[in-house]
Amino acid sequence: MAKILALDSGTTSVRAMVFDERGRELGMCQQEIQQAYPHTGWVEEDPMEIWDKQMRVCAQLLKQLNMEAREIDCIGITNQRETLVAWDRTTGKPIYPAIVWQCRRTEAYCGQLKERGLTEWFQTKTGLIPDAYFSATKAAWVLQYVEGAREMAARGDLLFGTIDTWLIWNATGGKTYATDYSNASRTMLFNIQDLDWDAEILEFFGLSRDNLPQIYESGADYGVVRSDILGAPIPITAVLGDQQSALFGHLCLEKSEAKCTYGTGAFILANIGQKPIASKQGLLTTVAWGYKGRVDYAFEGSIFMAGAVVGWLRDNLGIIRKASDTEAMATSVPSSEGVYFVSTFQGLGAPWWQNGRRASIQGMSRKTNGNHIVRAALESVAYRVRDVVGAMEREMGMPCKTLRADGGMTANHFLMQFQSDILQIPVSTGTEAEVTALGAAYMAGLAGGVWRDAAELAGFVAEAERFYPQISAVAADELYDGWLEAIGISAKEIT
Numbered sequence: 001m002a003k004i005l006a007l008d009s010g011t012t013s014v015r016a017m018v019f020d021e022r023g024r025e026l027g028m029c030q031q032e033i034q035q036a037y038p039h040t041g042w043v044e045e046d047p048m049e050i051w052d053k054q055m056r057v058c059a060q061l062l063k064q065l066n067m068e069a070r071e072i073d074c075i076g077i078t079n080q081r082e083t084l085v086a087w088d089r090t091t092g093k094p095i096y097p098a099i100v101w102q103c104r105r106t107e108a109y110c111g112q113l114k115e116r117g118l119t120e121w122f123q124t125k126t127g128l129i130p131d132a133y134f135s136a137t138k139a140a141w142v143l144q145y146v147e148g149a150r151e152m153a154a155r156g157d158l159l160f161g162t163i164d165t166w167l168i169w170n171a172t173g174g175k176t177y178a179t180d181y182s183n184a185s186r187t188m189l190f191n192i193q194d195l196d197w198d199a200e201i202l203e204f205f206g207l208s209r210d211n212l213p214q215i216y217e218s219g220a221d222y223g224v225v226r227s228d229i230l231g232a233p234i235p236i237t238a239v240l241g242d243q244q245s246a247l248f249g250h251l252c253l254e255k256s257e258a259k260c261t262y263g264t265g266a267f268i269l270a271n272i273g274q275k276p277i278a279s280k281q282g283l284l285t286t287v288a289w290g291y292k293g294r295v296d297y298a299f300e301g302s303i304f305m306a307g308a309v310v311g312w313l314r315d316n317l318g319i320i321r322k323a324s325d326t327e328a329m330a331t332s333v334p335s336s337e338g339v340y341f342v343s344t345f346q347g348l349g350a351p352w353w354q355n356g357r358r359a360s361i362q363g364m365s366r367k368t369n370g371n372h373i374v375r376a377a378l379e380s381v382a383y384r385v386r387d388v389v390g391a392m393e394r395e396m397g398m399p400c401k402t403l404r405a406d407g408g409m410t411a412n413h414f415l416m417q418f419q420s421d422i423l424q425i426p427v428s429t430g431t432e433a434e435v436t437a438l439g440a441a442y443m444a445g446l447a448g449g450v451w452r453d454a455a456e457l458a459g460f461v462a463e464a465e466r467f468y469p470q471i472s473a474v475a476a477d478e479l480y481d482g483w484l485e486a487i488g489i490s491a492k493e494i495t
């Protein structure tokens with residue numbers, strides 16, 4: 001019986017899961033990670049806490065499953081992406097807290113990069129649009145503002161890495177300093193055509209290869225976990241950024257196959273095949289994974305507020321007690337009666353990219369009540385997903401046939417049904433909730449010799465539910481046109 005340990009190092013919690021050779025989850029352990037907000041818009045975490053807790057949940061899980069470390073065949077790591085750790089090679093200690101992907105400290109600097117007309121330069125090379133979200137300007141900030149960082153870098157003692165790299169370096173006792181293509185492609189330092197750090201970009205930010213990890217395929221030999229950590233020298237055979245890992249976990253292996261993870265925010269990725277196409281529709285191009293010489297790319301569109309909108313209804317408006325109340329309220333009215341909830345609390349992201357917008361509730365009449373507002377809030381998530389999926393379809397020149405869904409909001413059947421109605425395609429959820437960890441386990445098992453090829457994985461996860469469109473295309477377009485009007489996008493912009 002094969003056993004694969006998956007480590008999911010997320011933004012707000014770290015998890016460990018064991019899967020067997022049929023992709024069945026045998027157990028899970030989880031611990032929360034603290035965030036610090038030292039200034040407005042800044043978000044930091046403690047790299048030592050992430051490392052300690054990540055190993056602790058692994059040890060707890062083995063104990064819980066009554067399993068010895070030597071029974072584990074291999075490890076797959078998946079992680080929050082873009083978050084940057086900087087540490088001293090000689091002591092192994094971080095020189096500054098982890099700068100989290102959500103941190104906006106380099107926003108003004110990124111604005112300057114755009115004003116200087118560098119957007120296309122970055123996009124062609126990296127697939128990304130200059131933004132504080134990505135690791136590059138976080139590293140430049142460390143070099144500029146953390147005392148002694150520049151000198152340490154010049155000596156070759158400063159190591160930069162995303163969370164995967166930090167975990168692997170610690171787990172292997174400093175033997176492996178590496179990342180994979182999918183994580184590298186979120187740094188804005190990685191050339192997605194050449195599949196290597198981009199020399200011109202490194203020079204632009206004053207960075208050197210000496211301070212950056214080696215880049216491996218996602219399924220590869222990342223060394224072994226030191227045997228004193230978990231009790232046996234377990235090989236690490238896969239590394240994937242969490243959103244790419246979910247795409248793999250859903251087995252979206254062919255062009256146009258897409259998934260949406262509905263969590264606090266929503267992340268939509270579509271496999272675009274083996275060519276890195278730069279998007280003209282406001283999407284990011286990213287490496288999905290690399291394995292056995294084949295590299296798959298993906299379009300990505302993120303929505304900042306998805307489940308967070310539901311949290312706002314609860315915490316700020318007080319019209320629901322818990323997230324699951326929204327479903328009964330939404331279905332208690334036949335429609336939102338023309339109400340549109342424009343949930344742009346954090347600006348309007350992909351594919352429109354309008355920063356600094358405020359949120360609004362539009363189209364209310366004297367008949368409008370809390371149920372309409374709750375329904376409109378859920379509907380707003382589905383409309384935002386259509387914004388992104390529509391851009392993906394236009395860019396790929398082909399339709400998405402099905403949307404695979406995972407994440408906390410998929411518990412809401414009203415939302416899943418409305419999503420299918422608005423997209424006019426089936427929306428499918430699977431029986432495994434932890435699709436992100438599953439993707440890393442799949443890749444680890446492939447590279448670790450548990451499975452021969454991806455074809456073996458098909459059929460491991462059963463479909464839990466499939467939602468089919470229940471309204472006509474004309475009705476869906478009418479509703480969506482109302483949404484475009486509410487967000488102020490003219491129909492011309494989407495042709």
Ligand SMILES: Nc1ncnc2c1ncn2[C@@H]1O[C@H](COP(=O)(O)OP(=O)(O)O)[C@@H](O)[C@H]1O
Pocket residue numbers: 012262263264265306307308310311323324325326327407408409411412
């Ligand atoms: N039944 C539900 N209906 C609507 N939203 C829900 C429901 N259950 C959970 N959520 C939302 O899903 C989010 C949690 O999903 P999860 O995948 O755990 O997120 P994350 O991984 O980002 O922490 C929360 O923002 C919560 O408001």
Ligand SMILES: O=P(O)(O)OC[C@H](O)CO
Pocket residue numbers: 009010011012079080081082101241242243263
């Ligand atoms: O840890 P999550 O699930 O919030 O995902 C974070 C993403 O990787 C950020 O790009």
